[in-house]
Structures are given as structure tokens and as C-alpha cells.
Amino acid sequence: MSRRLALITGASSGIGKALAQEFAANGWDLALVARREDRLRALADQLEDQHRIETLVIAADLNDPAAPKAIIDAVESRERQIDALVNNAGFGLPGTYTRTSWKQQSDFIQLMYISYCELVHRVMPGMEERGYGRILNVASVAGIMPGSRGHTLYSSVKSALIKFSQSLHLEGKASGIHVSxxxxxxxxxxxxxxxxxRKLVSQMPKFWWLEADEVAKAGYDALQRNQVVCVPGLWWKFLTGLNQVLPGPASMWLMDRQSANLRNTGENTAKDSAS
Ligand SMILES: NC(=O)c1ccc[n+]([C@@H]2O[C@H](COP(=O)([O-])OP(=O)(O)OC[C@H]3O[C@@H](n4cnc5c(N)ncnc54)[C@H](OP(=O)(O)O)[C@@H]3O)[C@@H](O)[C@H]2O)c1
Structure with a gap:
């Protein structure tokens, strides 16, 4: 088997699906992970036909602490090795911290941080041995800007993912591993x-919005050139750059004002809410 394999979590929609399309267009075989298996199969069939690649479909719920090991076992049982890992699966919780249950918050941390860290821990040693690897962690501008009212742990988890990626980037350098x-x-x-x-964020100006495929292309390109942090789009580059030069209290003041437009800080209305 000559083609390299990329494992992509959250490939059934949005940015993950676009990343799968980007990797496939660049000749990678794919292991596609999410809960909605029918969506993954449809995407896998389309990409196999379009790009003559091979795909594995792995239905998994990353809220389950056993999922990362089971996913890697599923790939290895097909005698494939993971050359690129894209940690992308995710969601956001509406409402303020105390208006969500601890179960929701702990599921959030399990999926959005622990599963990312465990998957890296399981695949990176093999990459080091082979002297080649690519790891892309999908964080957010929320990890760069100050924390907001509502969506509470989202910024801290994304911020931790950026720091995690920076450390891995340095640790992987000598072994030919790119981390972004x-x-x-x-x-x-x-x-x-x-x-x-959706209703709340739709009020934001059109020029604030990115298409999933432009985000995926920017991420893929950044990973190839081993750029440690990639912020797609001029507007977001400007905002995150501004945040670096503004005094902390000014950034916090701006975030406080913007939170009202971006975040639902009322009752928890998440579709998948758990008690
Ligand atoms: N959209 C934005 O504005 C934005 C901005 C910055 C960062 N991001 C980040 O981008 C990443 C992708 O989000 P998106 O915008 O593409 O949202 P999306 O369209 O809702 O896609 C989320 C993906 O994650 C998967 N997923 C969710 N819960 C899962 C679970 N328990 N187990 C396995 N897979 C799960 C979903 O698949 P199933 O439902 O089939 O499991 C889906 O494929 C996230 O990490 C998000 O934080 C998004």
C-alpha cells in the first residue's frame, strides 16, 4: 500500500467533511470517524470514486472514553498505519456554565480535549519511529481571544489545544512530524x-463568515508547511492580531460586548442536552 492514510474525526459534516475532501484531493487514503455512519459511507463512496483512494469508515462516539483505543484498533486490524491525524470532531454548549449539567460539561471535555490528547498519544509514537507524521488539531479563534460569557469551557479547551499543539510541534520537529x-x-x-x-449568529455580518472548504484548505496547507498556528481569513487574522496588541482589559471589554451577539447565555437549549 503506497498511499498514506489520514484519520479524520468529525468527518460527517462541516469542516471535517471539507478536510476529508481536501486530503482525498491530495491523494490520501482516509479513515473517517463520526457517529453518523450513513453520512460517512456516502462521503467515502463519493471520494473513492472521485479520487481513486481507499477509505475506512469507523462509526464511533467520542464521548465514550473507550472510543480512541477502539478507533486505532479498527485501523490497525486493517493493517494500516496512521500517517496523519486530524482531531476535528466537536460541538458547543449554549447557556452559561451553571445552566448546563456537569454531565454535559464532562462529555464536552472528554470529546473536545481528552479524546484529542489520547488519539495523539496513541498515534505519535508510530510516527516518531517511521520519521513521518502530520497532526492537525482543530482549535478556534476562541482559543486566542479572551473567554466569553456563555460557551464557557469552549475558549479554555481551544486555548489548551493551541498550547498542546505548540508543544507537540516542538517535540515532533526532530522526527519529521508536522503539528498545527x-x-x-x-x-x-x-x-x-x-x-x-443559528438565529443569534446569523446576525453577524456576512464578511465574518468562512466557508468550510476555505478553512480546510488553509489547514491542510499550514500542516504541509508546518505552520504551528493557522487563522484562516483576513478578518480573523486582523481580529486575533488586534487582540495581541490591545491591553487585556480592552480585549475583555470588547468580548463582553460581542458575547451578547454570539452566545446564547439563557437556558440551555442544546438539542443533545443530557441530565
Ligand atoms: N463552525 C464554526 O464556526 C467553528 C469555528 C471554530 C472552530 N470550529 C471547530 O470546528 C470543528 C468542527 O465543527 P464544525 O463547525 O464542522 O461543526 P459540525 O458541522 O457540527 O461538525 C461536527 C462534527 O463532529 C462530529 N461529532 C460531534 N460529536 C461527536 C461525538 N460525540 N463523537 C464523534 N463525532 C462527533 C459530528 O459528527 P456526528 O454528529 O455524525 O457524530 C460532525 O462530523 C469543531 O471542533 C469546532 O469546535 C467550528
Missing amino acids: ALCPGLTYSEFHDVNNT
Whole structure:
């Protein structure tokens, strides 16, 4: 088998699906992971036909702490090795911290941080041995900007992912491993439908919005050139750059004002809410 394999989590929609299309267009075989298996199969069939690649479909719920090991086992049982890992699966919780249950918050941390870290821990040693690897962690501009009212742990988890990626980037250098954190701003996907904030965020100006395929292309290109942090789009580059030069209290003041437009801080209305 001469083609390299990329494992992509959250490939059934949005940015993950676009990343799968980008990797496939660049000749990678794919292992596609998410819960909605029918969507993954449809995408896998389309990409196999279009790009003459091979795909594995792995239905998994990354809220389950056993999922990362099971995913890697599924790939290895097909005698394939993972050359690129794209940690992308995710969601957001509406409401403020105390208006969501601890189960929701702990599921959030499990999926959005622990599963990312465990998958890296399981695949990176093989990459080091082979002297080649690519790891893309999908973070967010929320990890660069100050924390907001509502969506509470989202910024901290994304911020931790950026730091995690920076450390891995340094640790992987000597072994030919590229590590990047992709930090999109508002992107058209199912994200805001899942957390019921579509109406709220639709009020944001059109030029704030990115297409999933432009985010995926920026992420893929950044990973190839081993750029540690990638912020797609001029507007978001400007905003994150401004944040670096503004005094902390001024950034916090701006975030406080903007939070009201971007975040639902009322009752929890997540579709998948758990008790
Ligand atoms: N859209 C934005 O504005 C934006 C901005 C910055 C960063 N991001 C980040 O981009 C990443 C992708 O989000 P998106 O915008 O593409 O949203 P999306 O369209 O809702 O896609 C989310 C993906 O994650 C998967 N997923 C969710 N929960 C899962 C679970 N428990 N187990 C396995 N897979 C799960 C979903 O698949 P299933 O439902 O089939 O499991 C889906 O494929 C996330 O990490 C998000 O934080 C998004």
C-alpha cells in the first residue's frame, strides 16, 4: 500500500467533511470517524470514486472514553498505519456554565480535549519511529481571544489545544512530524444548528463568515508547511492580531460586548442536552 492514510474525526459534516475532501484531493487514503455512519459511507463512496483512494469508515462516539483505543484498533486490524491525524470532531454548549449539567460539561471535555490528547498519544509514537507524521488539531479563534460569557469551557479547551499543539510541534520537529493548530472563526457548518445558536449568529455580518472548504484548505496547507498556528481569513487574522496588541482589559471589554451577539447565555437549549 503506497498511499498514506489520514484519520479524520468529525468527518460527517462541516469542516471535517471539507478536510476529508481536501486530503482525498491530495491523494490520501482516509479513515473517517463520526457517529453518523450513513453520512460517512456516502462521503467515502463519493471520494473513492472521485479520487481513486481507499477509505475506512469507523462509526464511533467520542464521548465514550473507550472510543480512541477502539478507533486505532479498527485501523490497525486493517493493517494500516496512521500517517496523519486530524482531531476535528466537536460541538458547543449554549447557556452559561451553571445552566448546563456537569454531565454535559464532562462529555464536552472528554470529546473536545481528552479524546484529542489520547488519539495523539496513541498515534505519535508510530510516527516518531517511521520519521513521518502530520497532526492537525482543530482549535478556534476562541482559543486566542479572551473567554466569553456563555460557551464557557469552549475558549479554555481551544486555548489548551493551541498550547498542546505548540508543544507537540516542538517535540515532533526532530522526527519529521508536522503539528498545527487550525483556528477558524465563524464558519458555515452544522455547528450552530447543533447548539441552537443559528438565529443569534446569523446576525453577524456576512464578511465574518468562512466557508468550510476555505478553512480546510488553509489547514491542510499550514500542516504541509508546518505552520504551528493557522487563522484562516483576513478578518480573523486582523481580529486575533488586534487582540495581541490591545491591553487585556480592552480585549475583555470588547468580548463582553460581542458575547451578547454570539452566545446564547439563557437556558440551555442544546438539542443533545443530557441530565
Ligand atoms: N463552525 C464554526 O464556526 C467553528 C469555528 C471554530 C472552530 N470550529 C471547530 O470546528 C470543528 C468542527 O465543527 P464544525 O463547525 O464542522 O461543526 P459540525 O458541522 O457540527 O461538525 C461536527 C462534527 O463532529 C462530529 N461529532 C460531534 N460529536 C461527536 C461525538 N460525540 N463523537 C464523534 N463525532 C462527533 C459530528 O459528527 P456526528 O454528529 O455524525 O457524530 C460532525 O462530523 C469543531 O471542533 C469546532 O469546535 C467550528
